[in-house]
Amino acid sequence: MASRIVQQQQARGEAVVGGGKQQKKNGVADGRNRKALGDIGNLANVRGVVDAKPNRPITRSFGAQLLANAQAAAAADNSKRQACANVAGPPAVANEGVAVAKRAAPKPVSKKVIVKPKPSEKVTDIDASPDKKEVLKDKKKEGDANPKKKSQHTLTSVLTARSKAACGITNKPKEQIIDIDASDVDNELAAVEYIDDIYKFYKLVENESRPHDYIGSQPEINERMRAILVDWLIDVHTKFELSLETLYLTINIIDRFLAVKTVPRRELQLVGISAMLMASKYEEIWPPEVNDFVCLSDRAYTHEHILTMEKTILNKLEWTLTVPTPLVFLVRFIKASVPDQEVNVVVLDNMAHFLSELGMMNYATLMYCPSMVAASAVLAARCTLNKAPFWNETLKLHTGYSQEQLMDCARLLVGFHSTLENGKLRVVYRKYSDPQKGAVAVLPPAKFLLPEGSASQHS
Template identity: 65%
Template sequence: MASRVVDQQQVRGMAVAGGGVKPVKKAVPDGRNRKPLGEIGNQQAVRGIEVKPNRPITSDCRNFRAQLLANAQAAAANENNKKQVCVNVNGAPAVLDELVPVKRAEAPKEVPKKLVIVKPKPKEVIEISPDTVDGLIEKAKPEKKKEGASKKKSAPTLSSVLTARSKAACGLTNKPKEVIVDIDAKDVGNDLAAVEYVEDMYKFYKLVEHENRPHDYMDSQPEINESMRAILMDWLVSVHSKFELSPESFYLTINIIDRFLSVKTVPRRELQLVGISAMLIASKYEEIWPPQVDDFVSLSDKAYSNVQILVMEKMILGKLEWTLTVPTLYVFLVRFIKAAIPDEQMENLVYYLAELGMMHYGILMYCPSMIAASAVYAAKCTLNKSPDWCDTLKLHTGFSESQLIDCSKVLVSLHAKAAKNKLQGVYKKYLSADRGAVALLTPAKSLLPPAKASGRSS
């Protein structure tokens, strides 16, 4: 049989040479010898057979795709040019021209006009009935009359001028109200000042100051007179300064003595013992380190023993029913001085006048709050502080200027006599430079009797 020649395809890993097939060594995979794969559809040519590569995208396909892209862009441009918003008068939604066919002859007439017109939102219209209009007109008429009447009243008349002049002559003109100063504004952050309760505290003090107030007891004391009381008070001023006690202790001592003498008859020889025991009680109540009983024994030149002082102390507390928390003169002085907004000189002068008053038995006819307010008023008059009395002081003291005149005159007269008085305890105390030497100030002439004022000026 004749042999048939058959073309053999080149197999991977084999090489065709002289009609024989020889094995070809595979190349070692190396990163340097790697080549990118060709198209999957391509095939290697076999000897004797021409194989064309498989190309899915041809030049005709590219042209067709470019034509589709150009058509789509042209359609989008035409769509943007033709897109029109139609506003329906009846409230129907707007549609496009492609959806609603419109004749070309009618389009340029109707459509452009509807595009430009945009109706605003409907506004609420308030209808006013004829009755309402008439009522508004009637209400407006009296206003016009009032305006005209006010214009007529504003015009000055002869009677109004005469009335104003007469009020001015009598001092009845309307003065502007004074501004009341908040004296506790600076102490808001100070817990010890008790700003939230201080007003209520002093209202309570004003109510109870008459409950523990000593009455006129000198007639009920057969062996004691006013001068003896003054001598005792003058000696206690020196004792108080000797022990360097607080002002609260001194004012409470005087209060205890007067209250005890109001309810108990005391012989003359025990009057000093009453004063010593009263200061011992006040010191125990007010001081952190009160004086000892032996200290008072030595100050009295051993006129009384320890036992006598303790017995008198027990008797005083029993008669007073252990009531020691009372509004003394010092309590009101602190508050009223603060309301006066003083300087250091005025503050020392107020205390000086108050202590001069305590030496005087006749001052007991006035309550402690009035004595304190009168001392402030007399000090302002002495230093020529203007005004003598203001709304702030009237509010916090509760007294008007006319109510303080009598008590103030008593204090100023004691001030005028202090330099020549035999009892110099208070006078020397306020002659020191530490207290501003206020004892040397000239008393207020406006509160002195005319004869004394003229005698001092001459």
Template identity: 60%
Template structure:
């Protein structure tokens, strides 16, 4: 970079340009202690030989030389400052305009262009062109830069704190929005609190309901799950079809009278429940494939019971006993002939899943007491006595009897996850059949067929027939009939 001719320095105390005295800048001590950041030279060499005031060479004090600041050098400084500002894109630029003229060795230079001080943070030294000269900033200027850097840092910290506070406010607003309760949720919470189910823990599913029978070899605990899976898969194969429209001499009321009488006979002979449900299954299956005259309907029932007791009982009743109990309406030969006809039509298929096998399993899953168990059997026998339940499969009738019994006895919850797991039915699937059973319960005391009602009104069976039917199921049934 070209420089102007060196102006001879005036003697100390002479008047400078414009009559102003020349201020002499003090030089920083060269022999300062190491590590002192403020020990610097005031100015370095800018192209001329500079003798700093106060330096002694060969025992002779040297005079201070005053150097001019050229316009081209000032322009180079401005260009460097602009380049540094462009490199710091993500930082805050602090620009300070110099109000006074540039100072060289403490003496203001007249006519020199004012250069701005654009210093935010001390940047790394940028390589300058070969013609450029390097200057060092005096200690007082360095102090000013450090103060400005501290201010910039404080401003950044304040901005960061404000941003964090804003985030917290927005997050708090979001969480408050999430926690807002609607009117419907408030009503739901109140109803749960009223029923005492607000803070109940989640129900645990009881998978092993056969734990109590682990030492009972007759229970077949090792195979019981597979057995019931098989029953569920084949129950529709042995399920009777809707046959009443095929029968010309039999109606639903006649069938109900027959089942009611057979339940009475079953009770007098003290037979097992398995025999009763198999008897009803054989009757319905036979009526599904053969038209029977009305006068032979009771004969069909007696022969079906004889087959079922031979299959299920150790000591089945004799044929003569059945003849006597029917008041000798039919002969021994007629009963044996009908027995042979039934077995031929059924192809000797007697091992079928009846309502009872599912009732025994589902009652066990409900963890019942005496009232609960008898209520289930009461509703189930009402169900098999009426022809309307024939459209439901045996497992659904059994599960619906358990559900209706729990509703009648006000068990909470009415349907558990354990029952859902072991029955394979959800609560909505059972509502229709359960409504029908509750309706039969409500009409049992007024019906002419009183055998089932009297049987379960006894104290030996906890008098469950005397309990009022489920209001919830009856209301649903009445709404269904009105619709």
């Protein structure tokens, strides 16, 4: 029976020995019908059994019997293996070869058919192509366009990144940045929603209100005279107990006015008095009266002199008093410097203000923009208090400056601190020697920032 079945399968559509013409017609018809049914896929459950006995005709009764059997698939697998192993004789070997050939031949064809080219596409033979690199490049592009491969690549990248992060291989500076506004979320006056935009605006406009170098254009005024005036105004500011905003705005008004107007030496103090009067009106709730400034000047200037100079200054400055001073940036930068609670907030705050006022008193810092002066004061304060690291990612983010960018200005402030104790202008020194301000002025300066200090340290 096995040999007869194999001959039928081998001679698909041809006459079987002893079968007659009717068998030939039936064989052709049965072959076509089986092929059509196979394409439809309605006999997928019995194909395993057919492969085990490839040439047995599938009748309706036999198909119904196989479908009714719940364990047909497992039994068909076992019978298939036993039939291939137990077939004997030359016809069986031939039949086995034919059966294996028929089962094996379609498999590679089916794999190739999966990537059938569309009718409009052109099939390129890589071996016959004159330039194999171009063909391989096209293949690579097609592979990249495959969403499945792309998703696998993405998943691999994610897993690799997570593995590196778990091992600590990658640097994560963003995780080192501290949210300095987290504690002020419920404080409406802190304006947490707008604070970043506010300081971005300050950084954009700080150079618009920044005075340029003017000492060369003032025939009767030099840097020493300016320092004496600022030192006296800081003393007046302390006696009146005015806000720091008033002091910084006063110095800004003086520098901007001297940059656009030539002033004789005898009127320099008058410019300072009028500038402080204007700043007090702008910043204070109860500003000092004009008569108070007349008394402070030992009646060197009258009431009319002060008001006339005030009007002149406003006209020259075009009534522009809303400007970002170093104090505006200093408050924000100090807040960014002490979120770790490792430094005494009061000491660092007073040290930064002390160095900032020293810079404001000296004309040499006028070459730096207000934000850089404030950031340098914070850096110099951290160096003076020996707070390591001197600069971190949080400060770099909020100030917009790296440590290297601030070193020149920071050295300048430390130099002012190192010479202040033996200098003649001691108002700032006395102000910040008070224990209520942490006595930060008496602390030793960070001389290792200075060139000579670093040289002596290395020697």
